[in-house]
Amino acid sequence: MSGLHHPIDMGGAVTVLKLRIYTLVFCVASAFLGSGAASADEVKVMISGGFASAYRYLGPQFEEATGDTLATVWGPAVGTAANAIPVRLARGEWADVLIVVGYALDDQINAGKVVSGSKVDFARSAIGMAVREGAPQPDISSIDALRRTLLAAKSIVYPDDANGVYIRSELFRRLGIEGRVESKSHMIPAERVASVIANGEAELGFQQIVELLPVDGVTVIGSLPAEVQRYTVFSGGIVANAKNPAGAQALIRFLSSPDAAPAIEGTGLEPLTPKAAD
CATH class of the missing domain: 3.40.190.10 (Periplasmic binding protein-like II)
Structure with a gap:
Protein backbone atom coordinates (compact mmCIF):
# COMPACT_ATOMS: atom_id res chain seq x y z
CA MET A 1 0.00 0.00 0.00
CA SER A 125 -8.55 -1.24 9.30
CA ALA A 126 -4.78 -1.17 9.64
CA ILE A 127 -2.76 1.64 11.19
CA GLY A 128 -0.72 3.42 8.55
CA MET A 129 1.69 6.31 8.28
CA ALA A 130 1.44 9.44 6.17
CA VAL A 131 3.74 12.28 5.11
CA ARG A 132 3.00 15.56 3.42
CA GLU A 133 2.43 15.19 -0.31
CA GLY A 134 5.70 15.70 -2.16
CA ALA A 135 7.86 14.97 0.88
CA PRO A 136 10.41 12.14 0.83
CA GLN A 137 8.78 8.77 1.52
CA PRO A 138 10.58 6.97 4.34
CA ASP A 139 10.82 3.20 4.67
CA ILE A 140 8.54 1.48 7.21
CA SER A 141 8.48 -1.94 5.54
CA SER A 142 10.19 -3.73 8.43
CA ILE A 143 10.65 -3.34 12.16
CA ASP A 144 14.21 -2.06 11.73
CA ALA A 145 13.21 0.35 8.94
CA LEU A 146 10.32 1.70 11.01
CA ARG A 147 12.61 2.20 14.01
CA ARG A 148 15.16 4.10 11.91
CA THR A 149 12.46 6.26 10.32
CA LEU A 150 10.98 7.25 13.69
CA LEU A 151 14.35 8.03 15.22
CA ALA A 152 15.25 10.23 12.24
CA ALA A 153 11.92 12.10 12.20
CA LYS A 154 11.67 15.64 13.53
CA SER A 155 8.05 15.28 14.68
CA ILE A 156 5.45 12.51 14.99
CA VAL A 157 1.70 12.78 15.60
CA TYR A 158 -1.06 10.26 16.30
CA PRO A 159 -4.79 10.44 17.16
CA ASP A 160 -6.52 10.82 20.48
CA ASP A 161 -8.14 7.38 20.42
CA ALA A 162 -7.36 3.73 21.17
CA ASN A 163 -4.92 3.56 18.27
CA GLY A 164 -3.09 6.63 19.48
CA VAL A 165 -2.81 5.13 22.96
CA TYR A 166 -1.39 1.98 21.39
CA ILE A 167 1.22 3.96 19.45
CA ARG A 168 2.29 5.99 22.48
CA SER A 169 2.11 3.29 25.14
CA GLU A 170 3.00 0.09 23.27
CA LEU A 171 4.41 0.60 19.78
CA PHE A 172 7.26 2.89 20.82
CA ARG A 173 8.05 0.57 23.75
CA ARG A 174 8.10 -2.53 21.53
CA LEU A 175 10.48 -0.75 19.18
CA GLY A 176 12.69 0.17 22.14
CA ILE A 177 12.58 3.90 21.37
CA GLU A 178 10.00 5.31 23.80
CA GLY A 179 12.47 7.55 25.64
CA ARG A 180 14.06 8.77 22.42
CA VAL A 181 10.87 9.90 20.66
CA GLU A 182 8.85 11.12 23.64
CA SER A 183 9.78 14.79 23.22
CA LYS A 184 8.96 14.88 19.51
CA SER A 185 5.74 12.84 19.43
CA HIS A 186 2.30 14.23 20.26
CA MET A 187 -1.33 13.12 20.44
CA ILE A 188 -3.74 15.23 18.35
CA PRO A 189 -6.97 15.70 20.32
CA ALA A 190 -9.23 17.79 18.11
CA GLU A 191 -8.03 17.62 14.51
CA ARG A 192 -7.38 14.98 11.89
CA VAL A 193 -3.84 13.66 11.93
CA ALA A 194 -3.72 13.89 8.13
CA SER A 195 -4.71 17.56 8.23
CA VAL A 196 -1.84 18.31 10.61
CA ILE A 197 0.54 16.55 8.22
CA ALA A 198 -0.90 18.29 5.14
CA ASN A 199 -0.48 21.68 6.81
CA GLY A 200 3.19 20.98 7.49
CA GLU A 201 2.74 21.07 11.26
CA ALA A 202 4.31 17.63 11.72
CA GLU A 203 6.51 15.36 9.62
CA LEU A 204 5.02 11.89 10.23
CA GLY A 205 1.49 10.91 11.19
CA PHE A 206 -0.04 7.62 12.31
CA GLN A 207 -3.73 6.77 12.03
CA GLN A 208 -6.02 4.16 10.50
CA ILE A 209 -5.41 4.14 6.75
CA VAL A 210 -9.14 4.53 6.10
CA GLU A 211 -8.97 7.88 7.92
CA LEU A 212 -5.78 9.06 6.22
CA LEU A 213 -6.74 8.38 2.60
CA PRO A 214 -9.62 10.86 2.15
CA VAL A 215 -7.49 13.89 3.13
CA ASP A 216 -5.84 15.85 0.33
CA GLY A 217 -2.24 16.93 0.67
CA VAL A 218 -0.80 13.74 2.17
CA THR A 219 0.74 10.53 0.88
CA VAL A 220 0.06 7.31 2.76
CA ILE A 221 3.38 5.49 2.92
CA GLY A 222 1.88 2.17 3.97
CA SER A 223 0.79 0.19 7.00
CA LEU A 224 2.78 -0.80 10.05
CA PRO A 225 4.75 -4.06 9.77
CA ALA A 226 2.66 -7.11 10.66
CA GLU A 227 4.62 -7.77 13.86
CA VAL A 228 3.47 -4.47 15.39
CA GLN A 229 0.19 -3.89 13.56
CA ARG A 230 -3.03 -3.23 15.46
CA TYR A 231 -6.27 -3.78 13.54
CA THR A 232 -9.69 -2.26 14.12
Whole structure:
Protein backbone atom coordinates (compact mmCIF):
# COMPACT_ATOMS: atom_id res chain seq x y z
CA MET A 1 0.00 0.00 0.00
CA SER A 2 2.91 2.31 -0.64
CA GLY A 3 2.28 5.83 -1.85
CA LEU A 4 -1.51 5.70 -1.80
CA HIS A 5 -3.41 8.93 -2.36
CA HIS A 6 -7.10 8.16 -2.93
CA PRO A 7 -9.52 5.21 -3.05
CA ILE A 8 -9.67 3.10 -6.20
CA ASP A 9 -12.01 3.84 -9.09
CA MET A 10 -14.75 1.21 -9.21
CA GLY A 11 -16.49 2.48 -12.34
CA GLY A 12 -16.04 -0.49 -14.64
CA ALA A 13 -17.51 -3.05 -12.26
CA VAL A 14 -20.67 -1.18 -11.26
CA THR A 15 -23.12 -2.83 -13.71
CA VAL A 16 -22.07 -6.38 -12.83
CA LEU A 17 -21.99 -5.51 -9.15
CA LYS A 18 -25.53 -4.11 -9.24
CA LEU A 19 -26.84 -7.29 -10.86
CA ARG A 20 -25.14 -9.44 -8.24
CA ILE A 21 -26.46 -7.20 -5.44
CA TYR A 22 -29.99 -7.51 -6.78
CA THR A 23 -29.76 -11.30 -6.91
CA LEU A 24 -28.27 -11.51 -3.43
CA VAL A 25 -30.68 -9.22 -1.62
CA PHE A 26 -33.70 -10.61 -3.46
CA CYS A 27 -32.88 -14.11 -2.26
CA VAL A 28 -32.25 -13.00 1.31
CA ALA A 29 -35.38 -10.88 1.53
CA SER A 30 -37.51 -13.63 -0.04
CA ALA A 31 -36.30 -16.08 2.59
CA PHE A 32 -37.34 -13.74 5.38
CA LEU A 33 -40.68 -12.86 3.82
CA GLY A 34 -41.40 -16.54 3.30
CA SER A 35 -41.02 -17.07 7.02
CA GLY A 36 -43.70 -14.50 7.78
CA ALA A 37 -41.80 -11.23 8.12
CA ALA A 38 -43.63 -8.11 6.98
CA SER A 39 -42.39 -6.26 3.90
CA ALA A 40 -40.96 -2.78 4.44
CA ASP A 41 -39.27 -0.21 2.21
CA GLU A 42 -36.91 1.44 4.71
CA VAL A 43 -33.85 0.09 6.47
CA LYS A 44 -32.69 2.28 9.34
CA VAL A 45 -28.95 2.12 9.94
CA MET A 46 -27.02 3.42 12.96
CA ILE A 47 -23.36 3.76 12.05
CA SER A 48 -20.15 5.30 13.33
CA GLY A 49 -17.46 6.84 11.17
CA GLY A 50 -14.90 4.13 10.41
CA PHE A 51 -16.92 2.24 7.80
CA ALA A 52 -18.45 5.45 6.42
CA SER A 53 -16.66 5.67 3.06
CA ALA A 54 -17.51 2.11 2.10
CA TYR A 55 -21.11 2.52 3.28
CA ARG A 56 -21.57 5.76 1.34
CA TYR A 57 -20.34 4.09 -1.83
CA LEU A 58 -22.25 0.83 -1.49
CA GLY A 59 -25.46 2.13 0.08
CA PRO A 60 -26.90 3.75 -3.06
CA GLN A 61 -26.25 0.55 -5.03
CA PHE A 62 -28.13 -1.45 -2.42
CA GLU A 63 -31.03 1.02 -2.62
CA GLU A 64 -31.16 0.88 -6.42
CA ALA A 65 -31.06 -2.91 -6.49
CA THR A 66 -33.73 -3.41 -3.84
CA GLY A 67 -35.97 -0.35 -4.07
CA ASP A 68 -35.51 0.07 -0.32
CA THR A 69 -34.34 3.31 1.27
CA LEU A 70 -31.51 3.50 3.76
CA ALA A 71 -32.29 5.90 6.60
CA THR A 72 -28.92 6.62 8.19
CA VAL A 73 -28.21 7.86 11.70
CA TRP A 74 -24.59 8.81 12.46
CA GLY A 75 -23.03 8.92 15.90
CA PRO A 76 -20.00 7.91 17.98
CA ALA A 77 -19.71 4.19 18.65
CA VAL A 78 -18.92 4.78 22.32
CA GLY A 79 -19.28 7.53 24.89
CA THR A 80 -22.01 9.39 26.71
CA ALA A 81 -22.82 12.24 24.31
CA ALA A 82 -26.50 12.65 23.46
CA ASN A 83 -25.91 11.44 19.89
CA ALA A 84 -23.66 8.51 20.87
CA ILE A 85 -25.06 5.22 19.63
CA PRO A 86 -25.06 3.51 23.06
CA VAL A 87 -27.05 6.43 24.47
CA ARG A 88 -29.53 6.34 21.58
CA LEU A 89 -30.12 2.62 22.03
CA ALA A 90 -30.35 2.89 25.83
CA ARG A 91 -33.16 5.42 25.57
CA GLY A 92 -35.10 3.13 23.26
CA GLU A 93 -34.37 4.63 19.85
CA TRP A 94 -34.96 1.96 17.21
CA ALA A 95 -32.86 0.90 14.25
CA ASP A 96 -32.62 -2.11 11.98
CA VAL A 97 -28.86 -2.37 11.57
CA LEU A 98 -25.93 -1.29 13.73
CA ILE A 99 -22.52 -0.83 12.06
CA VAL A 100 -19.68 0.01 14.43
CA VAL A 101 -16.30 -1.26 15.60
CA GLY A 102 -16.50 -4.88 16.66
CA TYR A 103 -15.98 -4.41 20.38
CA ALA A 104 -18.72 -1.76 20.53
CA LEU A 105 -21.11 -4.13 18.77
CA ASP A 106 -20.21 -6.82 21.30
CA ASP A 107 -21.12 -4.39 24.08
CA GLN A 108 -24.57 -3.90 22.55
CA ILE A 109 -25.07 -7.64 22.12
CA ASN A 110 -24.21 -8.13 25.79
CA ALA A 111 -26.64 -5.35 26.69
CA GLY A 112 -29.43 -7.07 24.74
CA LYS A 113 -29.69 -4.25 22.20
CA VAL A 114 -28.40 -6.29 19.23
CA VAL A 115 -29.57 -9.78 18.35
CA SER A 116 -27.16 -12.43 19.59
CA GLY A 117 -25.70 -14.37 16.67
CA SER A 118 -26.37 -11.63 14.12
CA LYS A 119 -22.87 -10.11 14.23
CA VAL A 120 -20.94 -10.18 10.95
CA ASP A 121 -17.45 -8.73 10.50
CA PHE A 122 -17.15 -6.63 7.34
CA ALA A 123 -13.59 -5.33 7.28
CA ARG A 124 -10.57 -4.43 9.31
CA SER A 125 -8.55 -1.24 9.30
CA ALA A 126 -4.78 -1.17 9.64
CA ILE A 127 -2.76 1.64 11.19
CA GLY A 128 -0.72 3.42 8.55
CA MET A 129 1.69 6.31 8.28
CA ALA A 130 1.44 9.44 6.17
CA VAL A 131 3.74 12.28 5.11
CA ARG A 132 3.00 15.56 3.42
CA GLU A 133 2.43 15.19 -0.31
CA GLY A 134 5.70 15.70 -2.16
CA ALA A 135 7.86 14.97 0.88
CA PRO A 136 10.41 12.14 0.83
CA GLN A 137 8.78 8.77 1.52
CA PRO A 138 10.58 6.97 4.34
CA ASP A 139 10.82 3.20 4.67
CA ILE A 140 8.54 1.48 7.21
CA SER A 141 8.48 -1.94 5.54
CA SER A 142 10.19 -3.73 8.43
CA ILE A 143 10.65 -3.34 12.16
CA ASP A 144 14.21 -2.06 11.73
CA ALA A 145 13.21 0.35 8.94
CA LEU A 146 10.32 1.70 11.01
CA ARG A 147 12.61 2.20 14.01
CA ARG A 148 15.16 4.10 11.91
CA THR A 149 12.46 6.26 10.32
CA LEU A 150 10.98 7.25 13.69
CA LEU A 151 14.35 8.03 15.22
CA ALA A 152 15.25 10.23 12.24
CA ALA A 153 11.92 12.10 12.20
CA LYS A 154 11.67 15.64 13.53
CA SER A 155 8.05 15.28 14.68
CA ILE A 156 5.45 12.51 14.99
CA VAL A 157 1.70 12.78 15.60
CA TYR A 158 -1.06 10.26 16.30
CA PRO A 159 -4.79 10.44 17.16
CA ASP A 160 -6.52 10.82 20.48
CA ASP A 161 -8.14 7.38 20.42
CA ALA A 162 -7.36 3.73 21.17
CA ASN A 163 -4.92 3.56 18.27
CA GLY A 164 -3.09 6.63 19.48
CA VAL A 165 -2.81 5.13 22.96
CA TYR A 166 -1.39 1.98 21.39
CA ILE A 167 1.22 3.96 19.45
CA ARG A 168 2.29 5.99 22.48
CA SER A 169 2.11 3.29 25.14
CA GLU A 170 3.00 0.09 23.27
CA LEU A 171 4.41 0.60 19.78
CA PHE A 172 7.26 2.89 20.82
CA ARG A 173 8.05 0.57 23.75
CA ARG A 174 8.10 -2.53 21.53
CA LEU A 175 10.48 -0.75 19.18
CA GLY A 176 12.69 0.17 22.14
CA ILE A 177 12.58 3.90 21.37
CA GLU A 178 10.00 5.31 23.80
CA GLY A 179 12.47 7.55 25.64
CA ARG A 180 14.06 8.77 22.42
CA VAL A 181 10.87 9.90 20.66
CA GLU A 182 8.85 11.12 23.64
CA SER A 183 9.78 14.79 23.22
CA LYS A 184 8.96 14.88 19.51
CA SER A 185 5.74 12.84 19.43
CA HIS A 186 2.30 14.23 20.26
CA MET A 187 -1.33 13.12 20.44
CA ILE A 188 -3.74 15.23 18.35
CA PRO A 189 -6.97 15.70 20.32
CA ALA A 190 -9.23 17.79 18.11
CA GLU A 191 -8.03 17.62 14.51
CA ARG A 192 -7.38 14.98 11.89
CA VAL A 193 -3.84 13.66 11.93
CA ALA A 194 -3.72 13.89 8.13
CA SER A 195 -4.71 17.56 8.23
CA VAL A 196 -1.84 18.31 10.61
CA ILE A 197 0.54 16.55 8.22
CA ALA A 198 -0.90 18.29 5.14
CA ASN A 199 -0.48 21.68 6.81
CA GLY A 200 3.19 20.98 7.49
CA GLU A 201 2.74 21.07 11.26
CA ALA A 202 4.31 17.63 11.72
CA GLU A 203 6.51 15.36 9.62
CA LEU A 204 5.02 11.89 10.23
CA GLY A 205 1.49 10.91 11.19
CA PHE A 206 -0.04 7.62 12.31
CA GLN A 207 -3.73 6.77 12.03
CA GLN A 208 -6.02 4.16 10.50
CA ILE A 209 -5.41 4.14 6.75
CA VAL A 210 -9.14 4.53 6.10
CA GLU A 211 -8.97 7.88 7.92
CA LEU A 212 -5.78 9.06 6.22
CA LEU A 213 -6.74 8.38 2.60
CA PRO A 214 -9.62 10.86 2.15
CA VAL A 215 -7.49 13.89 3.13
CA ASP A 216 -5.84 15.85 0.33
CA GLY A 217 -2.24 16.93 0.67
CA VAL A 218 -0.80 13.74 2.17
CA THR A 219 0.74 10.53 0.88
CA VAL A 220 0.06 7.31 2.76
CA ILE A 221 3.38 5.49 2.92
CA GLY A 222 1.88 2.17 3.97
CA SER A 223 0.79 0.19 7.00
CA LEU A 224 2.78 -0.80 10.05
CA PRO A 225 4.75 -4.06 9.77
CA ALA A 226 2.66 -7.11 10.66
CA GLU A 227 4.62 -7.77 13.86
CA VAL A 228 3.47 -4.47 15.39
CA GLN A 229 0.19 -3.89 13.56
CA ARG A 230 -3.03 -3.23 15.46
CA TYR A 231 -6.27 -3.78 13.54
CA THR A 232 -9.69 -2.26 14.12
CA VAL A 233 -12.56 -4.48 12.94
CA PHE A 234 -15.87 -3.05 11.70
CA SER A 235 -18.97 -5.20 12.11
CA GLY A 236 -22.72 -5.14 11.62
CA GLY A 237 -25.61 -6.68 13.48
CA ILE A 238 -29.42 -6.64 13.61
CA VAL A 239 -30.83 -4.41 16.33
CA ALA A 240 -33.17 -6.14 18.75
CA ASN A 241 -36.05 -3.70 18.12
CA ALA A 242 -35.64 -3.77 14.32
CA LYS A 243 -38.79 -3.03 12.33
CA ASN A 244 -37.37 -4.49 9.10
CA PRO A 245 -35.23 -7.53 9.99
CA ALA A 246 -35.43 -8.84 6.42
CA GLY A 247 -33.96 -5.62 5.05
CA ALA A 248 -31.39 -5.58 7.85
CA GLN A 249 -30.25 -9.09 7.04
CA ALA A 250 -30.12 -8.32 3.31
CA LEU A 251 -27.92 -5.27 3.90
CA ILE A 252 -25.59 -7.16 6.22
CA ARG A 253 -25.30 -10.04 3.76
CA PHE A 254 -24.51 -7.62 0.96
CA LEU A 255 -21.89 -5.63 2.89
CA SER A 256 -20.14 -8.88 3.80
CA SER A 257 -20.41 -10.39 0.31
CA PRO A 258 -17.52 -10.94 -2.12
CA ASP A 259 -19.10 -8.42 -4.51
CA ALA A 260 -18.78 -5.64 -1.94
CA ALA A 261 -15.14 -6.43 -1.19
CA PRO A 262 -13.52 -4.35 -3.99
CA ALA A 263 -15.31 -1.17 -2.93
CA ILE A 264 -14.43 -1.79 0.72
CA GLU A 265 -10.79 -2.32 -0.23
CA GLY A 266 -10.86 0.87 -2.28
CA THR A 267 -11.59 2.96 0.80
CA GLY A 268 -8.46 1.73 2.59
CA LEU A 269 -10.08 -1.08 4.56
CA GLU A 270 -9.22 -4.76 4.29
CA PRO A 271 -12.41 -6.74 3.47
CA LEU A 272 -12.83 -9.88 5.55
CA THR A 273 -14.59 -11.66 2.68
CA PRO A 274 -12.51 -12.47 -0.43
CA LYS A 275 -13.41 -10.68 -3.66
CA ALA A 276 -15.75 -12.37 -6.13
CA ALA A 277 -14.12 -14.05 -9.09
CA ASP A 278 -14.42 -12.14 -12.37
